[in-house]
Amino acid sequence: MTTQRRTPQSARRSQATRHAILTAALELAGEVGYARLSIEGIAARAGAGKQTIYRWWPSKGAVLFDALLMLNEGQDEQSAELPDTGDLEADLKVVLQATVAELNDPRYSEPMRALAIEMLVDADLAAEFTERLDEPVKELKRRRLRSAQRAGQLAPDMDLDVALEMLWGPLRSRWLNRDGPLTTEFADTVVETALNGLRPRPS
Amino acid sequence: MTTQRRTPQSARRSQATRHAILTAALELAGEVGYARLSIEGIAARAGAGKQTIYRWWPSKGAVLFDALLMLNEGQDEQSAELPDTGDLEADLKVVLQATVAELNDPRYSEPMRALAIEMLVDADLAAEFTERLDEPVKELKRRRLRSAQRAGQLAPDMDLDVALEMLWGPLRSRWLNRDGPLTTEFADTVVETALNGLRPRPS
Structure with missing residues (x-):
């Protein structure tokens, strides 16, 4: 009986410790880079032992990575698909405005920026990020663009990865380089410019 | 007479030493990050004294910076203006193909990438880079786009900085993240997609 009572209790305790460690990693990455x-x-901030962390994760990169996955998991329910009302421009503005909000939220943005910089020098970390975090999100975006292609709202031979770059690239660049304000107006301008192109269109 | 003979000689020697130091900085930044x-x-590679370097530059960032300016100066004569034949698409393809060639040239690309990563964590270095290297080049690009606006080839209310991001952002992103091949075909696709936009155009 004792063992049975203890097992769920210790599982709960493990969960609580894990959560404290991941939260501490997010906070510290934002604060110190x-x-x-x-x-x-991380151990000191979480009130956990260093050995506990090393038992569960091989490196600080792995901890921060799981911490960002934890943040993302909380959003999975509502954002497994991008909005598809049939109005591509409106839908993209909603999504890019949400991206702007996320990039302006220091809780997410600062640890993410720390990881983004580290990925530029650590190819293994970049590959793991691409596979586990970036590619699934990109696939959701491509799916929305394919739906627009079927509806005749996007050129049928469009290189979808170039299209993604036109839409999200300017936001990411401004966020990473901190060289301009990341506002909803900017998101709207990017959507309109990417969709319409730089050449004038007959209106 | 001895002094007079010595002065130009020592100036030549200084120039040679300076060149050796800047070249060594470029090579090493590419090799070790x-x-x-x-x-x-840098001193060891250049066969110069550490004191000589510290007398001329306050930090390794400053050395690398001047080294990249030296590379750029060699190109100033032929590239002070972007081509303007009246055919915007053709001109942009020429320029973006040149950018691709530069980003694929390890002599320039590797030290530049080292500096780009450092600028993400060093705001002062980023500000100096923006002022001395990035902004002058951006202004040349804006000038070409303004000429296209006057010719009715670009929407008159276009945000030129967003336009620059649509054109050069995808190249820079692929270069920095190393997440795809940097080819002339890619440059051409980017120019066509940015100019025409993602929406289909009546042909």
Whole structure:
């Protein structure tokens, strides 16, 4: 009986410790950046032992990675598909405005920025990120664009990855380089410019 | 007379030393990355004294920076203006293909990538880069786009910085993230997609 009572209790305790560690990693990455993030620091902030962290994760990158996955999981329910009302421009504006909100939220943005910089020097981390976080989200975006292609709202021979770059690239660039304000107006301008192109259209 | 003979000689020697130091900085940044680049390493590679470097530059970032300016100066004569034949699409393809060639040239690309990553964590370095290297080049690009606006080839209310992002952003992103091949075909696709937009155009 004791063992049976203890098992769910210790599982709950493990869950709580895991959550504290991932939360601490997110907070610290935002505060000190990836380079100065350390397992020691995470352990101290989480009130956990260093050994506990090393038992569950091989590196600080792996901890931060799971922490960002945890943040993303909370959103999965409502955002497994991008909106598809049939109005491509309106739908894209909703989605890019949400991206802007996320990139302006320091809870997500600062650890994500720390990871983004580290990925530029660590090809393995970048490959893991691409596979586990980036590619699934990109596929949702491609799916919305394919639906628009079927509806005749996008050129049928469009290179979808170039299209994604036209839409999300300017947001990501402004976020990473911090070289301009990330506003909903900017998101709207990007959607309109990408859809209509730089050449004038007969109106 | 001795002094007079010595002065131009020592100026020539200084020039040669400066050139050796800047060349060594470029080579080493490409080989070991910015984080492991050191004044010691540059001095050893250049066959110069550490004190000489510290007398002329306050930091390794400043050395690398001047080294990249030196590379750029060599090109100034032929590229002070972007081509303007009146055919915007053709001109942009020429320019973006040149950008692709530059980004694929390790002599330029590797030290530039090292600097780009460092700028993401060093805001002062980023500001200096923007002022001395990036903004002058961007202004040349804006000038070409303004000429196209006057010719009715670009929407008159176009946000030119968003336009620049649509054109050069995808190249820069693929270069920085190393997540796809940087080819002339890619450059051409980017120019066509940015100019025409994602929506189909009546042909």
